[in-house]
Amino acid sequence: MARSQEAAMDDAERPGSDEQLWSVFEFVRRYRLAKREENRLLMLYGPTASFRDLLANAQRHSLIS
Template sequence: MVRSQEATITDAERPGPGDQLWSVFEFARRYRLAKREENRLLMLYGPTASLHVLLANAQRHSLIS
């Protein structure tokens, strides 16, 4: 039995009527995320997610250590 990704999304993460849906690829490019972080977001949410969810869960790693 295969579970759809829609079934794994909680009600808190499901976009509401006023939420903007963004392409994860476009979000990663605009916010200059590393490819690894882009792939992590793709695995979590698929190709699109609400802007609110992406901003809350994206992690940027500093280039200065």
């Protein structure tokens, strides 16, 4: 593989400048998610994750059924 292809692959694997890392705790507080959902996100990602991943995987459980 050529060096330019290796560099391109490395750049693709790195989080881009547009990909913000958020504290899971801050995300849960801002979006008023349940403690159960906070624990689930912490198990998935640890204390920080990309904003895009958090939005894609967060689940809001209805209090009214």
